[in-house]
Amino acid sequence: MSTPPQKTPLYRKIADELANRIASGEFIADRSLPSEFELAAQYQVSRGTIRQTFSHLRATGVVTSRQGTRREAVPG
Amino acid sequence: MSTPPQKTPLYRKIADELANRIASGEFIADRSLPSEFELAAQYQVSRGTIRQTFSHLRATGVVTSRQGTRREAVPG
Amino acid sequence: MSTPPQKTPLYRKIADELANRIASGEFIADRSLPSEFELAAQYQVSRGTIRQTFSHLRATGVVTSRQGTRREAVPG
Amino acid sequence: MSTPPQKTPLYRKIADELANRIASGEFIADRSLPSEFELAAQYQVSRGTIRQTFSHLRATGVVTSRQGTRREAVPG
DNA sequence: GTGGTCTAGACCACC
DNA sequence: GTGGTCTAGACCACC
Numbered sequence: 001m002s003t004p005p006q007k008t009p010l011y012r013k014i015a016d017e018l019a020n021r022i023a024s025g026e027f028i029a030d031r032s033l034p035s036e037f038e039l040a041a042q043y044q045v046s047r048g049t050i051r052q053t054f055s056h057l058r059a060t061g062v063v064t065s066r067q068g069t070r071r072e073a074v075p076g
Numbered sequence: 077m078s079t080p081p082q083k084t085p086l087y088r089k090i091a092d093e094l095a096n097r098i099a100s101g102e103f104i105a106d107r108s109l110p111s112e113f114e115l116a117a118q119y120q121v122s123r124g125t126i127r128q129t130f131s132h133l134r135a136t137g138v139v140t141s142r143q144g145t146r147r148e149a150v151p152g
Numbered sequence: 153m154s155t156p157p158q159k160t161p162l163y164r165k166i167a168d169e170l171a172n173r174i175a176s177g178e179f180i181a182d183r184s185l186p187s188e189f190e191l192a193a194q195y196q197v198s199r200g201t202i203r204q205t206f207s208h209l210r211a212t213g214v215v216t217s218r219q220g221t222r223r224e225a226v227p228g
Numbered sequence: 229m230s231t232p233p234q235k236t237p238l239y240r241k242i243a244d245e246l247a248n249r250i251a252s253g254e255f256i257a258d259r260s261l262p263s264e265f266e267l268a269a270q271y272q273v274s275r276g277t278i279r280q281t282f283s284h285l286r287a288t289g290v291v292t293s294r295q296g297t298r299r300e301a302v303p304g
Numbered sequence: 305g306t307g308g309t310c311t312a313g314a315c316c317a318c319c
Numbered sequence: 320g321t322g323g324t325c326t327a328g329a330c331c332a333c334c
Contacts, residue, residue, distance in 0.1 A: 035314065047320080051316085067315050068122070068326030083317075085324060111306065122326045127307085131207075143307050144334035159332075161309060187321065198296070198311045203322085219322050220319035263329065275305080279331085295330050296311030 011052035014043050018053065019062050022073045032070040033063065087128035090119050094129065095138050098149045108146040109139065163204035166195050170205065171214050174225045184222040185215065239280035242271050246281065247290050250301040260298040261291065 018039075027033055034042070039050045054071060057063045065071045094115075103109055110118070115126045130147060133139045141147040170191075179185055186194070191202045206223060209215045217223040246267075255261055262270070267278045282299060285291045293299045 037314090054315090065315065066326090067324060069314065071315080087324080113306090122328095124327085125325060128324080130307090141307065142334090143332060145306065147307080163309080189321090198313095200312085201310060204309080206322090217322065218319090219317060221321065223322080265329090282330090293330065294311090295309060297329065299330080 009052075010045060011049050011056060014039075014045070014049070015053045015056045018057060019060075022062060027073050032072050035070060085128075086121060087125050087132065090115075090121070090125070090129045091132045094133060095136075098138060103149050107148045107151065109149060111146060161204075162197060163201050163208065166191075166197070166201070166205045167208045170209060171212075174214060179225050183224045183227065185225060187222060237280075238273060239277050239284060242267075242273070242277070242281045243284045246285060247288075250290060255301050260300050263298060 018033075021027070022033075033039075036047050036050045036054075039053075040047045043050070054063060054065065058065060061074055063071045063073055094109075097103070098109075109115075112123050112126045112130075115129075116123045119126070130139060130141065134141060137150055139147045139149055170185075173179070174185075185191075188199050188202045188206075191205075192199045195202070206215060206217065210217060213226055215223045215225055246261075249255070250261075261267075264275050264278045264282075267281075268275045271278070282291060282293065286293060289302055291299045291301055
């Protein structure tokens with residue numbers, strides 16, 4: 001009945017790490033997060049992977065997004 | 077066989093709403109429309125989005141525009 | 153009786169030049185044009201100005217565009 | 229043969245004052261000047277007057293301007 | 305004081 | 320990795 005072991009996808013690892021960085025208060029000054037471009041460079045991945053990361057973080061209520069402005073960490 | 081539903085962009089929704097307001101006679105007094113600035117405030121969007129809205133309305137023959145004066149509704 | 157000369161905007165000059173490059177067969181291999189980013193670099197303008205350029209070229213039937221792919225020159 | 233005394237126009241007074249502020253190094257950090265809007269508020273005049281001011285300062289080589297970016301003081 | 309042009313940059317939808 | 324949409328802001332041309 002147990003599911004076979006799943007390899008954690010890269011976007012999930014990055015999402016967890018970003019969630020930790022947010023929780024630790026790294027972006028507390030103005031809550032606005034690095035851009036897709038900056039994060040892609042930081043984590044050495046494509047922008048598509050970063051977008052998957054944010055899709056997950058948005059779905060779990062960790063960040064909000066709006067076209068034209070940077071994503072922001074949800075307080076609390 | 078049918079094409080999937082397309083997400084309607086904001087400028088299109090505003091264009092449709094403005095076209096309805098024009099058709100309902102809201103600007104009938106002198107035909108001159110609110111300024112870009114006023115509409116941006118009314119719809120809580122940027123001036124750029126209002127300009128995309130008017131680009132569409134001009135292309136469909138609903139309004140005319142001239143530098144230095146307010147846009148006007150085309151009669152009929 | 154003649155209208156005074158109008159200052160030609162930058163996006164119009166670029167549109168005319170691109171139309172000439174297309175007519176001269178520069179992009180004949182696969183008809184696909186340089187990206188917005190490349191053209192912005194070539195002409196030393198912002199992406200917004202290149203988009204205005206293409207808006208004009210699309211309106212005059214010189215190019216076609218589709219999300220996710222490069223714009224193409226219309227044959228003939 | 230002497231011309232009658234001329235009242236110095238407001239835009240000229242502001243131009244002279246701004247030229248002095250520039251010469252004194254007030255905008256030396258990045259050379260970019262306050263916006264039309266800010267200067268209109270500072271000097272309690274209309275934006276049209278500020279534009280006349282800059283027209284004069286550009287003609288006399290004190291500032292440069294380019295659409296989309298702030299005016300800048302010319303070094304030296 | 306309006307619309308027109310332009311900058312610089314972001315995220316979104318689609319390939 | 321492209322074009323599409325959107326933000327926020329500037330100066331320009333014309334009224």
